Amino acid sequence: MSMAPNAVTLTVFLGLFALVTVVGFFAARWRAGDLSELHEWGLGGRRFGTWVTWFLLGGDLYTAYTFIAVPALMFGAGAPGFFAVPYTILMYPLLFVAFPRLWSVAQKHGYVTAADFVRGRFGSRELSLAIAVTGIVATMPYIALQLVGMQVVLAALGINFSLNLPGFGAVDMPLLIAFTILAFYTYSSGLRAPALIAVVKDLLVYITVFAAVIFIPAQLGGYGAVFDAVPEKTLLLAKGVGSNLGAEFAYASLALGSILALFLYPHAVTGLLSSSSRQVVRRNAMILPAYSLALALIALLGYMAIASGVRTDPQYAAGFAAFGNNFAVPALFLKMFPAWFAGLAFAAIAIGALVPAAIMSIACANLFTRNIYKEWINPNCTNAQESFVAKIVSIVVKFGALIFVLELKSTYAIQLQLLGGIWMCQTLPSVLLALYTRFCHPMALLAGWASGLIAGTWMVSQLAFKSSTYTLNLFGLEVPCYAAVSALLLNLAVSYGLTLVINAVSKPVRRDETRPEDYL
Amino acid sequence: MGLGTMNLDKPPRRKFHPVYLTLLLPYIALLCVPFYNVIEPTLLGIPFFYWWQMLWIPLGSLCILPVFLRGEGK
Numbered sequence: 001m002s003m004a005p006n007a008v009t010l011t012v013f014l015g016l017f018a019l020v021t022v023v024g025f026f027a028a029r030w031r032a033g034d035l036s037e038l039h040e041w042g043l044g045g046r047r048f049g050t051w052v053t054w055f056l057l058g059g060d061l062y063t064a065y066t067f068i069a070v071p072a073l074m075f076g077a078g079a080p081g082f083f084a085v086p087y088t089i090l091m092y093p094l095l096f097v098a099f100p101r102l103w104s105v106a107q108k109h110g111y112v113t114a115a116d117f118v119r120g121r122f123g124s125r126e127l128s129l130a131i132a133v134t135g136i137v138a139t140m141p142y143i144a145l146q147l148v149g150m151q152v153v154l155a156a157l158g159i160n161f162s163l164n165l166p167g168f169g170a171v172d173m174p175l176l177i178a179f180t181i182l183a184f185y186t187y188s189s190g191l192r193a194p195a196l197i198a199v200v201k202d203l204l205v206y207i208t209v210f211a212a213v214i215f216i217p218a219q220l221g222g223y224g225a226v227f228d229a230v231p232e233k234t235l236l237l238a239k240g241v242g243s244n245l246g247a248e249f250a251y252a253s254l255a256l257g258s259i260l261a262l263f264l265y266p267h268a269v270t271g272l273l274s275s276s277s278r279q280v281v282r283r284n285a286m287i288l289p290a291y292s293l294a295l296a297l298i299a300l301l302g303y304m305a306i307a308s309g310v311r312t313d314p315q316y317a318a319g320f321a322a323f324g325n326n327f328a329v330p331a332l333f334l335k336m337f338p339a340w341f342a343g344l345a346f347a348a349i350a351i352g353a354l355v356p357a358a359i360m361s362i363a364c365a366n367l368f369t370r371n372i373y374k375e376w377i378n379p380n381c382t383n384a385q386e387s388f389v390a391k392i393v394s395i396v397v398k399f400g401a402l403i404f405v406l407e408l409k410s411t412y413a414i415q416l417q418l419l420g421g422i423w424m425c426q427t428l429p430s431v432l433l434a435l436y437t438r439f440c441h442p443m444a445l446l447a448g449w450a451s452g453l454i455a456g457t458w459m460v461s462q463l464a465f466k467s468s469t470y471t472l473n474l475f476g477l478e479v480p481c482y483a484a485v486s487a488l489l490l491n492l493a494v495s496y497g498l499t500l501v502i503n504a505v506s507k508p509v510r511r512d513e514t515r516p517e518d519y520l
Numbered sequence: 521m522g523l524g525t526m527n528l529d530k531p532p533r534r535k536f537h538p539v540y541l542t543l544l545l546p547y548i549a550l551l552c553v554p555f556y557n558v559i560e561p562t563l564l565g566i567p568f569f570y571w572w573q574m575l576w577i578p579l580g581s582l583c584i585l586p587v588f589l590r591g592e593g594k
Binding site: 082085092093096222225226228236237251256287296 | 550
């Protein structure tokens, strides 16, 4: 790319990046604990109070990729991209009701992962393994997408130079350096590092967002002018025609399915379990929507990008050629902000990639260590061994994601992440519903999980992995539905149906180590 | 509570209270998409589709508040 780095923008960016690096390493000493224990390294000792949890989950759930991709979708497709807003509103009542139960039972029995809970609740190693593997496989492309978000910013800064490394070809050096630093402080500080960095990151994000939504429309002639620039056809969702329920139904199903998937993701569970009490979880359900407001405003940046005319500006042509619509927000910032403030905004996005990448890799490491290594490979491992394995896995996972992004096209990461959400949703009967009922037999849950996984993947493959809204034909009605939701319905039908069959032919022994009062 | 009073068939549950129904309001408001998939009325030049959904960000939090306060006293 031919974009020349701006000295002021770059200095501000590098200064802030250096600051969070120091914070990341310092984090090991913050509320110090014995980091050779997994719950200390991987859950921050379950000591995070309301505000730290707020920053941690905010940094965790609203990722850098979201900040790039949501406005990019608005920029390219219009109204359908706004589904992120109802989605991030509707997840909180569910979080408020269900997650204090998970927190309590995890605290009581020392569970570190959702798969730990499933192991205890159903006494089934196989089901627990299925949950753990789903979590790891779905999270890996999510980490890769954080790198994609970072790549876009580095390109906008003009510092995406690459070197030829033997065996790897051209490697984007700043990306490699940033991720190596991240890998080291995650290794040494565990979950404390992203928790502290999230504070810096979120302050930067809020400053950027509020400056952007006041400053940019003022220059463009107000919000009316911004919305006038959006093509009329994409300003609203397309209405259904004839027997087709249309984009409106797809919009609702996408919001609903995304909620169900999000809180089953390992990084969400890790963030929630690191809080110091169930009261902290309850409070966060009320204060986390502040991030949804930021997200809605960020989504509107996509429209501001349309109004600002960056798409036809020859200055940014190279960026759009390399990154497509994902370049819309960086281009908008470069065009509308003073140089120093663009540096701050880019730092917000890049650091915004580090926080979730760290938490996701820690969550994967927790899953691998607890539910694969300790359960299947080395049952007699010591606590120190367990923690050591987790630290190593967190590094392996990050570099796996890095190689993925550098060696394969980023579209694969996007497609895999699309599938990841659908797969995650299939753990709902075993995790979320299990907080309320253990009616289902673990083998039936396993069969339901497998059928949901296969059906969901098949539907998306029918759409050539480009979309996740598969149109079902039901009694002459065409229903465009998010594949995660329709696959989940099949999953539930199989889980419950098969349980009824198993109960009819035998009297299965329940091996549930949890008691009803553990959840309260 | 002595062990003798524990009834394993009926697990202890937080009793359902009508206040929990407020948690359903955001779902009704945001899943009825055809209701808000319109331009008018606009607010400061922002079409209804956008400001209605953004309005439910604070309202969503407010809907949790009564249930939260009920639990806080215990």
